[in-house]
Amino acid sequence: MKKKLYIIPLFLTLFSFVVIYLSLQLETSPEMIVGDSMQARSFPIFLMVINLMLVGILSLQFYKTYPKEVELEKFPTWSSMLLFLIFYILVKVSGDMFVAIPIVMFLMGLTWGQKKVWISLVNAIATPLSVFLLFDYVLQVRFPRGWLTNIYYG
Amino acid sequence: MIEALSAMGSVFTDPYLLALIFATTVLGVIIGVLPGLGATTGAALLLPFTLTMEPVQAIAVLSTIYVSATFAGSITAILINTPGTSAAAATTFDGYPLAQKGEAGRALGIAVVSSTVGGVFSVIVLCIAAPLLARVAYEFRPPEYFALTIFGLSMLASISAGGAVKNLIGGIFGVWLSTIGAERVTAIERFMFGNYDLYEGLSFVPVFIGLFAISELLVQSKMVNKIVETVALKAVKLPTKEDYKRIWKTILRSCGIGTFIGVLPAEGATVASMIGYSEAKRWSKNKEEFGKGSVEGIAGAEAANNAATGGAMVPTMVLGIPGSGTTAIILVGLMVHGLRPGAYLFTEQVEKVYQIFGSMLLANLMFMAMGLYAARLFARVSLVPISILWPIVFALSVIGAYALSQSLIDVWIALIFGVIGFFARRHGFAVAPIAVGLILGEMVETNLQHSLKMYDGQWWMIFAQPLAAFFLILAFLGLCGPYLYSLIIRHKD
Structure with a gap:
């Protein structure tokens, strides 16, 4: 039962990687449009990298203190x-x-x-x-x- | 100044606005006493109804719902030990025990007076602080706005529900949601999966209806068969001289605490009431009474949560950074009605701004009258069976989600985000960070892009701007401060 709670960090990790993968599939814009700014893919990738770091901290928290178990829906x-x-x-x-x-x-x-x-x-x-x-x-x-x-x- | 005061005063002489605020206060109190509904859900459900109104009327409706529902949460907190809103959770600690002693009327009287003083105080602060902050914000450029939004996002870590990390993950998810649609500079389609209804991005209204109203519906479905025990209420009593002697200092302290916490981006009435309560206990000479029906406990929590309402409007209106879930919806209301939140609002549409402040002041006075004379009646509303109430919320949610763009895709978005919000809450993730992240997401990305262009791609130049550096340091302290503090304490021990 307890193992089920690791589903949350696992799911979030998977989600982050899917977003990174999808972001990498996005087109890139020519230099003259983007200039010194960012490509459209950069920001979501940046977000997901932060997300992965946060998920790492969350997993550590779960490892140290187990969260309350969740009741199944009625x-x-x-x-x-x-x-x-x-x-x-x-x-x-x-x-x-x-x-x-x-x-x-x-x-x-x-x-x-x-x-x-x-x-x-x-x-x-x-x-x-x-x-x-x-x-x-x-x-x-x-x-x-x-x-x-x-x-x-x- | 005279213009501002006359704009505020015009609210009190406009019969249509008076009637609208009166009706909305009644509705807000009803929403507040219904466990589960609360100010945020109420504002999300009512937003579509304001579409055809004038901007001032629309924002007056939303802000009235905010202040009156925040107060009304205390009615059920005292009478049935169930806070109508999360902001009234601290009121149950002493409100219900006092009611059980047969002093429900006294408990409600103290809650009404404390809430009103807190609310009025915060509106006065709002009137003074907002224009001053707007003058500072007038000088903000993209690096400062970028740093400010990062500060706002970092403050999500301390929203009461959920843990700090979970709230930040929620915030990041919200920011990611804001990237769906065509990117603003390059027009490259992101995460649309060929659906051109998403070209302009996710619309805030259906997402908020889903996150706040529909997810709450699913949460409430767990409460089926819950038996509610009520405490009898004869009449609401105004505090006695003796009560005032005991609570005036607590009320004043909580007014300050609540307003200050409200002003902090992403903080809200719930945090304010908890801190207001604990500070009331810390400074009280009768600590042993807390938890057993202390009048100071009720006053501390209630003055703080209503004081936070005006405070939370400061960053919302001046900086476009919502101070809570409800102000996130009010912010969307401002945008939908063509009022651009920010420093320009205070130079270009100053009259409207003060009319909104005036309507908040009026709402605070109106709920006082209702709390004193009709609390008994409103308390009965909380006994409406959930099998009647929540199907109504479902109907209002789907119709409301459709109404803004008159598009069925928004209805599906609301339902999907309802389910997402439910599962998030089920696992301890609050939904307010997702909403705040969605609003701030565009600001973060756009201001980062502009900053990079300003400094030819040299991102570190953002840190060289004094105000931007100040906000980023605040963000760092907000995130790491509690951890560093606990390390220092541990080291000392």
Whole structure:
């Protein structure tokens, strides 16, 4: 279990090397444009070198004092992330945020322990509707056209 | 001076602004009492709603949320032992024990008065210090700005949440995020992976909504089924003469501490309240009462955290360096509304600046009235089931993320950064350093590029500039000072 905590420095190291690798793939600009300044790749590489040094210190800290172990997430957390994915799919399929938002809100309410289905349902319908009207009338924000918004916008 | 005062005064006579600040104070107090929401999340969620407002109104809304939510965190800290905001964490140490003794009204009264005095004091300091600092900042050139941003980033090490190294890693990650998109001098595309929506770089608003609001949603999902015990509150009582005698020195000390800590780049109300509390304990004649319901403990923490709000606005407005997560959002608000933070703001748009200060002053007075007369009502809001509250936050987050650029990519960015922020927090990395790093990133790179051009690529010339060298030494001391100090202490022992 404890070994799992080394995943953090490992992940950060890997991330730094990936960024350095990607930076090295960037084009270089001609001398007359860059002049005495830096190439576009230099700054991210510089950042990642500092990051690697900090990760080294972090690993040393982990070696000296083990950090508190992290509890695994419970159902509502994973289900919420899954609902984000469902939200993405629904928006892609319907093209409409206002189809996806009520469905996700309704399911989120239930997965977070709301036992009265009608409360979740009212919340899921009333909130997006009022926010939509506020943005449409007051802030004049146009939302992407989809199943429902097509009916509204005509 | 007269112009400045009349600009500040105009806030008090503008009915629209008065109504707006009143409504926002109510909203800010509600946001503050809802555990998990807090000033930063509230400001992130409200930023899209300010898009069509005039710049002064928009910043007034954001700064009102900042001061009122920072105060309101104390209501739940005292009544249900759950700080509504992290800045009110120190208030629980003595607020809740005092409430358990049946003196919830007295505890809240002391919190209200201390917060108001702290807030008003810091606005006065803001009005005096900001123009003076702006005069100094007027002389800054790229090397000085580069050194200043490095100092700002180094101060991330001492943000309360997370460890110093973790905060710096977060800051570096934020700075790296600012490199996504086309590089400003050469237009070379960096880390875009062919997605031209990212050509201009990551938009601050969806990233902040993700980091602060959506990640908080995921954090709160762990709190499902948590049972909350409340303490009965009859009425909020103003402190008695005896209370004032005991707390006035503590309040004054915490005002100074809070404002000073707020002014330091990247420090905020949470650090201020902790130091305000510990200093109150250190100087108190009744140390044994601390942790058991000390009125000085409540006053020390509350005066300091609200004093930090005005202080944090100083570097935000004068130097463009946010003093906390919430001021990072206010800074984005300034940019979105075409107000360029920095010394020029104080010469070109001085009237707007003082109207913003005036609105902060007004907000401090309004939350005092609300705290005294409606705390009982607001405390009930904290009992809204999370299964209702957080789906609403989800809806506001995704709609808010979309609203600024009216682009769905921003919605996906908000969700992705929500998950990133959650996992970062799960492993002890605070998200505020990422936000501050993202804001400062562009300043660091651009000013470094300009400095190199100024000195024909001789980077060491930056150290030869007195002010730049001063900031870099401060940054070095900020990073290594605590370590060197502990080495010296160990050596002495």
